[in-house]
Amino acid sequence: xxxxxxxxxxxxxxxxxxxxxxxxxxxxxxxxxxxxxxxxxxxxxxxxxxxxxxxxxxxxxxxxxxxxxxxxxxxxxxxxxxxxxxxxxxxxxxxxxxxxxxxxxxxxxxxxxxxxxxxxxxxxxxxxxxxxxxxxxxxxxxxxxxxxxxxxxxxxxxxxxxxxxxxxxxxxxxxxxxxxxxxxxxxxxxxxxxxxxxxxxxxxxxxxxxxxxxxxxxxxxxxxxxxxxxxxxxxxxxxxxxxxxxxxxxxxxxxxxxxxxxxxxxxxxxxxxxxxxxxxxxxxxxxxxxxxxxx
Amino acid sequence: xxxxxxxxxxxxxxxxxxxxxxxxxxxxxxxxxxxxxxxxxxxxxxxxxxxxxxxxxxxxxxxxxxxxxxxxxxxxxxxxxxxxxxxxxxxxxxxxxxxxxxxxxxxxxxxxxxxxxxxxxxxxxxxxxxxxxxxxxxxxxxxxxxxxxxxxxxxxxxxxxxxxxxxxxxxxxxxxxxxxxxxxxxxxxxxxxxxxxxxxxxxxxxxxxxxxxxxxxxxxxxxxxxxxxxxxxxxxxxxxxxxxxxxxxxxxxxxxxxxxxxxxxxxxxxxxxxxxxxxxxxxxxxxxxxxxxxxxxxxxxxxxxxxxxxxxxxxxxxxxxxxxxxxxxxxxxxxxxxxxxxxxxxxxxxxxxxxxxxxxxxxxxxxxxxxxxxxxxxxxxxxxxxxxxxxxxxxxxx
Numbered sequence: 001x002x003x004x005x006x007x008x009x010x011x012x013x014x015x016x017x018x019x020x021x022x023x024x025x026x027x028x029x030x031x032x033x034x035x036x037x038x039x040x041x042x043x044x045x046x047x048x049x050x051x052x053x054x055x056x057x058x059x060x061x062x063x064x065x066x067x068x069x070x071x072x073x074x075x076x077x078x079x080x081x082x083x084x085x086x087x088x089x090x091x092x093x094x095x096x097x098x099x100x101x102x103x104x105x106x107x108x109x110x111x112x113x114x115x116x117x118x119x120x121x122x123x124x125x126x127x128x129x130x131x132x133x134x135x136x137x138x139x140x141x142x143x144x145x146x147x148x149x150x151x152x153x154x155x156x157x158x159x160x161x162x163x164x165x166x167x168x169x170x171x172x173x174x175x176x177x178x179x180x181x182x183x184x185x186x187x188x189x190x191x192x193x194x195x196x197x198x199x200x201x202x203x204x205x206x207x208x209x210x211x212x213x214x215x216x217x218x219x220x221x222x223x224x225x226x227x228x229x230x231x232x233x234x235x236x237x238x239x240x241x242x243x244x245x246x247x248x249x250x251x252x253x254x255x256x257x258x259x260x261x262x263x264x265x266x267x268x269x270x271x272x273x274x275x276x277x278x279x280x281x282x283x284x285x286x287x288x289x290x291x292x293x294x295x
Numbered sequence: 296x297x298x299x300x301x302x303x304x305x306x307x308x309x310x311x312x313x314x315x316x317x318x319x320x321x322x323x324x325x326x327x328x329x330x331x332x333x334x335x336x337x338x339x340x341x342x343x344x345x346x347x348x349x350x351x352x353x354x355x356x357x358x359x360x361x362x363x364x365x366x367x368x369x370x371x372x373x374x375x376x377x378x379x380x381x382x383x384x385x386x387x388x389x390x391x392x393x394x395x396x397x398x399x400x401x402x403x404x405x406x407x408x409x410x411x412x413x414x415x416x417x418x419x420x421x422x423x424x425x426x427x428x429x430x431x432x433x434x435x436x437x438x439x440x441x442x443x444x445x446x447x448x449x450x451x452x453x454x455x456x457x458x459x460x461x462x463x464x465x466x467x468x469x470x471x472x473x474x475x476x477x478x479x480x481x482x483x484x485x486x487x488x489x490x491x492x493x494x495x496x497x498x499x500x501x502x503x504x505x506x507x508x509x510x511x512x513x514x515x516x517x518x519x520x521x522x523x524x525x526x527x528x529x530x531x532x533x534x535x536x537x538x539x540x541x542x543x544x545x546x547x548x549x550x551x552x553x554x555x556x557x558x559x560x561x562x563x564x565x566x567x568x569x570x571x572x573x574x575x576x577x578x579x580x581x582x583x584x585x586x587x588x589x590x591x592x593x594x595x596x597x598x599x600x601x602x603x604x605x606x607x608x609x610x611x612x613x614x615x616x617x618x619x620x621x622x623x624x625x626x627x628x629x630x631x632x633x634x635x636x637x638x639x640x641x642x643x644x645x646x647x648x649x650x651x652x653x654x655x656x657x658x659x660x661x662x663x664x665x666x667x668x669x670x671x672x673x674x675x676x677x678x679x680x681x682x683x684x685x686x687x688x689x690x691x692x693x
Contacts, residue, residue, distance in 0.1 A: 066322075069671070070379050072330035072371065072678075080331075127675060129335025136672055186672075190335070211313040247313075248320035252327035252681070255625070259647025261329055261671065 048099035048109075048231065050279030057087040057272050058117040058144075063244050064266035066251060068258065069125065082121040082140075082265060087272060089118035089141065095148070097279050105156045113148045115173070117271060123262075132190035139183045140262060142206065144245070144269070146173035146214055156224075166221040171239060173214040180206040182260055201260060208250045209257070209264055216241035216268070224277070229284075233277040241268040323350065324660070324684040326377040327644075329669060331677050338676040340366060340495060341653035343394040344666040345402065350375035353419065354666055355395050355404055356653065356678060357495075358384055363409045364494055365389035368417070368424060377682060383422040388415060390493055392502070393441035394654065395419070396449070403427060405441035405451060414438035414451055416466070432471065436462055437493065439502040439515055444528075452504040452513045454489060461516045463504070463526060472531030474517050474524060488542060489516075498599060500542060507551040510534060510578045514546050521545035523585065525578035535580040537588070540564050546585055548602040550615070552633065558604050558615045561585050566598030570629075572615050572636035591638070593629075595621050606633065607657045610692040614639065616655065618665060624649035626667050626681075630691040640691040644681050648673055661685030 062084065069080050095113025102108075119142050126135040152169030182201040187193070222235025244266040251263055330339075341356035352373040357366035368385040386409065393405040402419040413430035432438070436453025444450050450465040455473075464471035491497040500521060504513040510525045517524045523537040523546050539545030543564045550558040555577050560570045563586065571590030593600075596619050603618040613633040621627050626644040631637060644650060644665060653666040662684040669679045 068327060068329055069331045070328045070377075071332055072379050072382050073332040073334075125331070125333075125672070127333050127335040127672070132335045134335065134672065134674075211317050213314050215314070243314045244317060248317050249325070252325055253687075255643060255646035258327055258645050258679075258681075263327065 044103040045283075046101040047282035048097065048101065048107075048279035049282055050097045050099075050231075050277060051095065052097055052111065052113070052235075052275040052277040053094045054092070054273055054275030056091045056093055056115065056117060056274070057089065058091060058119045059087045059270045060084050060119050060121070060265070060267040061241070061270050062265055062267050066263045066265050068252075068261045068263040069123075079124045079126075082123055085120040085122075087270075089120055091116040091118045091143075093273055093275065097277060099154075099279060107154045107156070109152050109154060109167075111148075111150045111152065113150065114176070115146050115148055115271075115273070117144045117146070117269065118142070119144075119269075129190075133187075134190050135187040137185045138260070138262070139185070141181045141183075143177075143179045143181075144175065144210065145177040147176055148173035148214075150218060152218070161226040163224045163226075164221065165224065165235075166219070167235070167237075168217070168219040170217050171215060175207060175210055175212045175214070175245075178206040178210050179203050180209070180257075182262070204254075204256050206254070209247055209254060210245050211243075211247045213243060214241050214245050214269060215243055222277075229281055231277075231279045231281075233279075234274070235277060236272070236274045239269075239271040239273065241270065243268060245269055322376040323682075324662070325687065326682045327680065328373075328377045328379075329671060329677055329679045330371065330379060331671050331675070335675070339369065339668060339678045340676070341369075341666045341668055341678045342391065343654035344656050344664050344680070345395040345397075346656055346658050346664065347372075347402075350659070351380065352377070352664060352680070353395060353402060354653075354678065354680070355391055356666075357389070357391060360384065360386045360389070360409075362386050363389055365407075365409060366495060367409070368404065368406050370419060370422075370424070371678065372421070373680070377680060381422050383424070385424050388417055388424055390438070392438045392451075396441065396443050398443055398447055398449070405431070405438055405449065407438050411435055412437045412456065414441075414453060416449060428466075431466065432462075432464055434462070434471070436464075436471075437489065440504040440513065442503075442505045444506050444511075450504055450506065450511060452502060452515050454516060461513075463511060463513060463531060470531075472526060474515075474526075474533060499601065501545060501547040501601070503549065505549070505551070507557075508554075508578065512549070512578070514549065518582070523549065523576075525580075535576075535578050536582045537576065537580070537585045538582060539585050544585060547600060548604045548617075550604040550606060552606070558606075558617075558631075558633075559588060559590070560600075560602040560604065560617065560619070561588060561590070562599045568593045568596040568600045568602070568619070570602075570617060570631075572617075572631040572633070572638075593619075595623075595627070597622050601652055603652060603655050605655055605657060605663075607663075609661075610689040612692050614692055616663070616691075618652050618655045620651050626650045626652050626665065628655075628663075628665065628691070640693065642687075642691060645669060645679070650679065653678070658682070662688050 093115035097111050099109035123138045150171035152167045154167035157164045181203045184199045218239040220237035224233035246264045339358050343355045354371040356369040358369045360367035368388045368391045371382040372380040388406040389409045391404045391406040414432045416427040417424040436455045440452040448466045453462045461474045462471045492500045512525045520539040521542045525535040546561045548560045559574045569590040574588045600619045605616045615631040617629045629641040630639040648670045650669045655665045665681045671677045
């Protein structure tokens with residue numbers, strides 16, 4: 001996590017803690033129960049505004065394979081295909097939550113989120129001659145940063161302070177930044193090397209290799225806890241992208257990719273994210289102290 | 296809430312158009328490939344590419360073979376999307392000297408037999424090379440270049456190792472025309488420049504042959520130089536010559552435009568390259584020097600750069616496409632306006648490992664295909680191909 005991201009996360013946590021302590025202090029000072037309020041429409045719903053932060057792991061869902069290196073002989077191992085990692089490299093996400101509670105177990109929320117996703121794949125190549133051998137392992141890493149707009153329908157199981165819930169929805173993400181990185185490990189018997197030799201290629205900006213859009217459906221669940229007027233939560237979501245995120249027009253247009261002999265496959269994204277959430281009510285009843293509406 | 300939902304959906308539709316557009320790019324429109332295998336000691340060279348009737352591509356090149364110090368003829372066939380279909384390495388025929396030629400709807404190449412330097416006309420089949428007729432030249436010249444003439448014959452530029460003369464001969468013609476002695480080359484000696492050229496121990500020399508108006512022309516050994524020589528198409532009599540400086544300065548490519556106007560490139564004694572998209576050369580000129588052809592200096596090209604020139608209509612405009620190698624190991628495709636000779640735009644292919652040009656062809660979809668070779672893992676010479684579509688090619692011609 002970069003320094004600015006750490007600062008933002010720290011400030012958000014500080015803000016949350018302050019809000020929690022303030023609300024809980026008010027609650028403890030004033031033991032008076034709130035008077036019942038006649039239903040006038042105002043208390044039939046509630047808006048919540050807050051934020052979420054968390055971590056995620058990503059996997060490429062292969063749609064169509066493409067290769068820069070193509071064998072022109074038969075009978076050699078088919079190691080030219082990419083070997084994808086499965087939900088291995090962690091990323092982070094942080095965003096805002098705008099939620100609307102109906103007078104029921106349901107609520108909807110829009111959660112604009114910055115998400116950083118990392119995925120990787122590897123290839124292996126080998127060349128054999130009279131007493132000369134060279135084996136090379138290429139490890140590729142792709143970092144994708146999206147601004148996502150998930151729209152979720154949530155159902156709570158209980159009305160208590162501790163509320164397990166499930167939520168389903170769809171998301172649309174627009175690409176902010178993409179980078180690609182390759183690490184090469186060679187086993188160079190031909191040059192009389194006794195040990196593997198590793199070289200890092202520089203990170204290259206790869207935004208042109210991907211289209212802007214990424215959309216899909218998402219679902220998951222979690223639990224919230226009402227801490228005073230503040231609602232804290234922990235949730236886990238699975239996101240399944242539907243569209244190919246790789247730009248077919250530019251698959252072969254980047255000379256740096258050609259130079260390293262790599263061409264991206266068509267793939268969509270699968271992502272698992274775990275987030276800590278904190279939302280604040282926007283509508284209150286003044287009953288000697290401020291009590292948020294719980295429709 | 297409906298307002299927010301509607302706004303969200305409208306925004307989604309507005310920005311998600313790229314998903315639909317992304318699906319419109321077919322695999323055959325744009326691709327790049329590097330054809331590799333696990334043979335440590337294998338080296339490939341490629342000199343031409345041609346789109347075939349099935350939309351695929353036929354590549355002509357050469358590769359090292361155990362039975363000869365010359366390079367065996369190598370053919371590769373790809374489908375329309377650039378996928379490997381088959382290849383063929385000949386141990387019987389070596390040193391292909393021509394581009395992929397076509398006569399009577401049949402693809403063929405000119406190469407020489409591995410055990411003697413007789414030029415052969417070889418019909419290209421699926422993983423076969425079949426001799427058409429007997430040896431083109433019974434005298435046993437080293438074939439250096441070949442082209443199809445307007446009377447549907449095959450014109451061959453050769454060099455006779457016995458009398459050390461450049462010779463021009465064609466099918467259907469009993470006699471061969473000989474030109475001045477080039478005494479400086481002894482092909483029997485491994486250090487000879489011609490032998491080194493034939494065995495690819497040096498950068499290939501720019502031999503070519505062709506026809507313009509009522510003349511044949513060739514770029515070959517003549518008058519102690521690599522010289523551009525014009526000859527009467529009927530008598531073979533030399534009518535004009537542009538001398539290089541030994542083999543240190545010469546024309547590197549030539550494409551006839553109209554009349555006495557040619558698109559050319561040349562290299563100078565210091566290795567620097569000059570491009571002249573519109574050069575006037577009189578086939579009946581008195582002996583002169585190639586350095587008299589004025590053009591534009593392209594210092595980014597490699598020393599004595601190989602150049603391929605193609606004419607085409609791109610973006611509804613007649614253009615000249617120059618393909619060459621750059622000093623930083625890229626392939627450069629440069630477009631010039633054919634009418635004015637103005638430089639329009641350029642594009643580079645490859646980075647990192649060295650990339651070298653082979654050949655280029657315009658494709659039926661309005662795009663172009665470029666072949667060359669690169670050095671996989673920095674050391675293994677392998678054939679590469681770049682296919683660009685009409686949109687990408689048009690970007691060169693604003």
